[in-house]
Amino acid sequence: MDKLTEVLTRKFGYDSFREGQKEIIEHVIAGQDVVAILPTGMGKSLLYQLPGYLMEGSVVIVSPLLSLMQDQVEQLKMLGEKRVVAINSFLSFEQKEMAFRNLSSYKFIFTSPEMLQNERFNHALSDIRIAYIVADEAHCISQWGFDFRPDYLRIAKWLQHYRQTNVLALTATATTNVVHDIKDTLLMREPYEYIHSLDRPTIAYEAIEVKNAQEKLAWILGRITSTSGPGILYTQSRKKTEMYAHELQKRGIRVAYYHAKMDQDDRILVQQQFQQGQLEWICATNAFGMGIHKDNIRQIIHDHIPTSIASYMQEVGRAARDGAQSIASLLFTATDVEQAFYVAMQDFPEEADIRLAYESNNIQLQLPETTARILDYWKEELTEQETTRLFQTIKQKKWTEIQGLYTMLQNGVCIREQLLHYFDEQLTNRPKHCCSKCSLPLQEILVDRKQLSEKSEEIDWKIKLDELLHS
Amino acid sequence: MYFQQLLLLIIHKFQGERSSTAPYYLLKGKKSGQTIQDVTYFQLHPYFSLYPKLAKETYEEEIMKLHAEGFIIMNESMIAITEKGLHQIVSVRRPFYNGWILRGNEFIFWGRVELIVQTLSQFQGNEKKFVPVQKNNEIHHFVKAFLHERDFQSKTFVANFKKQLFHLLENTQLLEIHRNLFVYRLSGYKNSGLTWEQLASHHHITVLDVKFLFIECLHILLNEITEEKYPDFHALTKDIYVQTPLTDSANKTSKLFEKGYTIEEVARMRFLKRNTIEDHVIEIVSVNPNFPVGSFISDEQIQQVLQIAQERQTKKLKIIREEIPDLSYFQIRLALTKGEEING
Numbered sequence: 001m002d003k004l005t006e007v008l009t010r011k012f013g014y015d016s017f018r019e020g021q022k023e024i025i026e027h028v029i030a031g032q033d034v035v036a037i038l039p040t041g042m043g044k045s046l047l048y049q050l051p052g053y054l055m056e057g058s059v060v061i062v063s064p065l066l067s068l069m070q071d072q073v074e075q076l077k078m079l080g081e082k083r084v085v086a087i088n089s090f091l092s093f094e095q096k097e098m099a100f101r102n103l104s105s106y107k108f109i110f111t112s113p114e115m116l117q118n119e120r121f122n123h124a125l126s127d128i129r130i131a132y133i134v135a136d137e138a139h140c141i142s143q144w145g146f147d148f149r150p151d152y153l154r155i156a157k158w159l160q161h162y163r164q165t166n167v168l169a170l171t172a173t174a175t176t177n178v179v180h181d182i183k184d185t186l187l188m189r190e191p192y193e194y195i196h197s198l199d200r201p202t203i204a205y206e207a208i209e210v211k212n213a214q215e216k217l218a219w220i221l222g223r224i225t226s227t228s229g230p231g232i233l234y235t236q237s238r239k240k241t242e243m244y245a246h247e248l249q250k251r252g253i254r255v256a257y258y259h260a261k262m263d264q265d266d267r268i269l270v271q272q273q274f275q276q277g278q279l280e281w282i283c284a285t286n287a288f289g290m291g292i293h294k295d296n297i298r299q300i301i302h303d304h305i306p307t308s309i310a311s312y313m314q315e316v317g318r319a320a321r322d323g324a325q326s327i328a329s330l331l332f333t334a335t336d337v338e339q340a341f342y343v344a345m346q347d348f349p350e351e352a353d354i355r356l357a358y359e360s361n362n363i364q365l366q367l368p369e370t371t372a373r374i375l376d377y378w379k380e381e382l383t384e385q386e387t388t389r390l391f392q393t394i395k396q397k398k399w400t401e402i403q404g405l406y407t408m409l410q411n412g413v414c415i416r417e418q419l420l421h422y423f424d425e426q427l428t429n430r431p432k433h434c435c436s437k438c439s440l441p442l443q444e445i446l447v448d449r450k451q452l453s454e455k456s457e458e459i460d461w462k463i464k465l466d467e468l469l470h471s
Numbered sequence: 472m473y474f475q476q477l478l479l480l481i482i483h484k485f486q487g488e489r490s491s492t493a494p495y496y497l498l499k500g501k502k503s504g505q506t507i508q509d510v511t512y513f514q515l516h517p518y519f520s521l522y523p524k525l526a527k528e529t530y531e532e533e534i535m536k537l538h539a540e541g542f543i544i545m546n547e548s549m550i551a552i553t554e555k556g557l558h559q560i561v562s563v564r565r566p567f568y569n570g571w572i573l574r575g576n577e578f579i580f581w582g583r584v585e586l587i588v589q590t591l592s593q594f595q596g597n598e599k600k601f602v603p604v605q606k607n608n609e610i611h612h613f614v615k616a617f618l619h620e621r622d623f624q625s626k627t628f629v630a631n632f633k634k635q636l637f638h639l640l641e642n643t644q645l646l647e648i649h650r651n652l653f654v655y656r657l658s659g660y661k662n663s664g665l666t667w668e669q670l671a672s673h674h675h676i677t678v679l680d681v682k683f684l685f686i687e688c689l690h691i692l693l694n695e696i697t698e699e700k701y702p703d704f705h706a707l708t709k710d711i712y713v714q715t716p717l718t719d720s721a722n723k724t725s726k727l728f729e730k731g732y733t734i735e736e737v738a739r740m741r742f743l744k745r746n747t748i749e750d751h752v753i754e755i756v757s758v759n760p761n762f763p764v765g766s767f768i769s770d771e772q773i774q775q776v777l778q779i780a781q782e783r784q785t786k787k788l789k790i791i792r793e794e795i796p797d798l799s800y801f802q803i804r805l806a807l808t809k810g811e812e813i814n815g
């Protein structure tokens with residue numbers, strides 16, 4: 001057995017690598033810059049973790065999404081790795097100081113883009129040996145990416161101190177434009193590029209145009225009560241997650257809603273209930289999904305047109321991790337285009353906001369947090385006119401993208417082909433169950449839902465205590 | 472209804488002498504002179520800081536409901552219970568809370584129990600790697616140390632721990648609903664706890680009622696735990712009781728008084744207004760009855776104020792001051808605070 005496979009078995013418990021993994025890891029170890037694009041659920045974390053065990057020094061992982069960072073740390077700890085730390089704004093001053101002092105004792109150092117500006121942190125980093133740097137969720141670097149984080153752009157200045165250290169950029173979705181931005185911002189020199197096909201052959205696509213919200217509701221209730229999950233129903237507002245969950249509960253479905261405004265404790269419980277199979281369905285906003293470890297999700301339903309193709313792919317990609325046949329259904333009405341555009345533009349700076357940002361130094365109080373953060377960044381980099389022009393361009397592009405998505409759902413062309421085309425990829429092998437434009441024998445894909453025996457769930461603390469701890 | 476009854480009880484205790492925001496600040500645990508002083512005046516210690524996360528809108532919604540039912544009357548300057556409201560609370564069980572010394576720290580205790588039960592349950596299920604429901608790092612460290620000091624993988628430890636928990640929950644002060652909420656919120660091997668919402672719908676009560684019942688349950692349990700009867704659980708109560716219930720700022724002021732400085736001097740040294748320091752004095756006196764007040768007010772003056780308050784059946788400063796204009800509002804507040812200690 002070669003060295004890589006040996007570590008794979010010993011540390012991660014797998015017998016063999018998946019397609020592409022080994023090449024990427026070899027290039028990282030060889031000290032080369034790497035850009036890797038793999039669909040969600042294709043073993044992305046292994047790529048930045050494994051080389052660490054074969055190299056001296058610590059791995060620094062820059063991760064723009066805080067909720068994801070927490071999950072990554074937990075996953076590593078589950079693998080028995082204790083030398084992990086997450087350095088972010090959630091830590092108290094004392095906790096940070098403590099982490100800085102012991103920085104070299106950690107093999108994996110997770111951090112947020114914001115922290116890269118912290119002087120004490122940088123000082124501590126300069127004293128330790130860094131094996132390589134990982135830019136996770138690298139599409140957030142690009143303003144063309146669906147989850148743009150301006151703070152992430154600051155990584156460019158920071159990386160200038162580490163010209164000798166190689167960088168591994170990871171993302172699940174990136175168009176040609178985005179890849180270009182990633183390479184540019186991360187100062188990459190002739191990187192090794194690995195682009196996995198974004199096609200997920202076991203996910204069938206289904207687009208259904210309906211007349212109005214009532215028809216949507218009726219369709220959704222019909223589908224979920226008659227066919228089997230587990231599944232996620234994505235919707236756009238907190239209120240709607242609650243409404244759907246309520247309607248489904250009334251019909252005997254084990255379901256819960258999930259959105260960002262819930263208590264953190266409750267969100268964790270809902271996630272666990274879903275993972276453990278106590279729930280069949282989750283009605284959620286796009287806040288749900290990050291860090292969900294469930295292989296057997298069979299259905300994803302959207303009751304709206306998503307704000308971007310990349311985010312749609314990511315949400316849909318949560319199905320069929322186990323490789324079994326699954327289906328992604330999208331319901332839309334003609335007016336959903338405007339709604340999608342409206343949602344996409346919610347935190348988007350208007351011309352007046354931009355003017356305000358350039359005239360005043362204290363915009364935090366007057367503008368939504370995200371808007372203020374974006375403008376704070378651009379104010380340092382561009383003139384007012386340039387910023388205005390930049391956002392006009394982005395807005396225009398966003399409109400074109402959403403409009404394109406609508407056309408994609410409406411026209412007669414294969415959905416799978418069109419989605420791949422957006423990422424400059426061509427479909428090579430059409431799966432048997434492709435999409436509602438090709439052929440979609442639903443009875444072969446969907447499984448009838450077994451009505452649960454209506455055992456009234458009696459509440460008795462003594463029984464539950466015995467289940468938790470048997471004597 | 473449970474939360475509404477609790478609100479009515481608190482409004483009743485304020486005796487119609489405070490505005491409608493007073494119960495809100497009390498439940499939030501606002502650390503202002505006024506709120507702290509009211510705690511002593513009106514004997515509201517159990518309810519202080521019961522729910523620091525209470526949203527203003529939620530509170531106002533509940534108040535509007537009580538108003539609509541005719542259980543309370545209110546205007547800009549005061550809120551009071553009506554006779555109809557009084558009927559709602561006279562015959563119901565008095566809730567048991569210990570807010571003054573717990574101040575939300577009961578959730579540290581809860582977090583420790585939650586993580587221990589999940590850990591023991593996972594180990595019994597032979598799934599030693601798991602994602603903890605509890606995310607707080609300090610609780611992780613505490614529980615790790617707690618388990619390592621004990622032979623936690625042994626059958627006797629688990630059996631013993633469970634037995635203690637069982638006995639604790641059989642406490643007759645608890646209602647059956649308390650026990651159910653506590654146990655069904657716990658998670659373990661292939662067995663997740665329920666969300667507040669799920670607990671509420673199982674019991675056909677509101678989420679707010681669930682949360683306050685849950686807090687009451689924790690307060691009752693904590694009150695019951697002694698080292699002899701529940702050695703393991705007693706260890707889990709470490710550092711959760713507030714030692715000096717003084718705010719940091721009042722504590723600093725108190726230290727300066729100990730060194731003999733006057734109100735003016737303390738105010739100047741700390742760059743604070745005289746008013747603020749006076750608030751601190753009230754806070755210090757509420758907490759520490761032995762704090763000498765002779766330099767602020769004489770014993771005769773205290774008696775005078777208390778007598779007027781008694782005769783006029785009021786704690787309203789304005790009314791009292793009309794009778795003894797020589798005293799400042801601060802002196803009257805101080806006298807009333809001392810008076811509560813004598814009576815209570």
Ligand SMILES: [Zn+2]
Nearest residue numbers: 414434435438
């Ligand atoms: Zn197709």
